[in-house]
Amino acid sequence: MGEGREATDDAERAAAGLRLAVGRIARRLRQQHAVGDLALSEVSVLSRLSQDGPESPSVLADLERVRPQAMANTLAVLEERGLVRRRPDTADGRRVVLTATEEAERVLLDRRSESVQRLTTVLRQDFDEAELGRLLTLLPLLERLAERL
Numbered sequence: 001m002g003e004g005r006e007a008t009d010d011a012e013r014a015a016a017g018l019r020l021a022v023g024r025i026a027r028r029l030r031q032q033h034a035v036g037d038l039a040l041s042e043v044s045v046l047s048r049l050s051q052d053g054p055e056s057p058s059v060l061a062d063l064e065r066v067r068p069q070a071m072a073n074t075l076a077v078l079e080e081r082g083l084v085r086r087r088p089d090t091a092d093g094r095r096v097v098l099t100a101t102e103e104a105e106r107v108l109l110d111r112r113s114e115s116v117q118r119l120t121t122v123l124r125q126d127f128d129e130a131e132l133g134r135l136l137t138l139l140p141l142l143e144r145l146a147e148r149l
Contacts, residue, residue: 054097
C-alpha cells in the first residue's frame with residue numbers, strides 16, 4: 001500500500017511542477033510578442049487548422065474544449081483579421097468549414113520562428129548534451145499529456 005501512496009505523491013508533485021514550469025515558459029514567451037498580437041486561443045485554433053486542415057466551428061470548439069459561443073468569438077476575430085476563411089463543406093454543403101489563410105500560415109511561421117529561436121538560444125547556452133537528450137525523450141510524454149487534458 002505504501003508504493004501506491006508514493007506514486008500518488010509523485011504524480012501530484014509532477015503535476016504541480018509541470019503546471020508551474022509550463023506556465024512560466026508560456027508566459028515568458030508570450031511577453032515577448034507585440035501588443036495586439038494573437039491571443040493564445042487564437043494561435044491554438046490557427047495551428048490546428050494549419051496542421052489538420054479545414055474544420056467546422058463546432059468540431060473546433062470540441063477539440064479546443066471551449067463553448068461554441070467562445071469559439072464563434074475567436075473565429076470572428078480571426079476572420080476579421082483575414083486569418084481564416086469560411087467556405088461550404090465539400091462533403092455537406094449545408095455545413096461551413098474554416099481554413100487557415102496564407103496570411104495565417106505566415107503569422108504562425110513568424111511566431112513559431114521567434115519563439116523557437118528564443119528557446120533554441122537558451123537551450124544552446126544553458127543546457128548540455130545530456131540535458132538536451134533528456135528533454136527530447138520527454139517531448140512525447142508531454143504531447144500525450146497535452147492531448148489527454
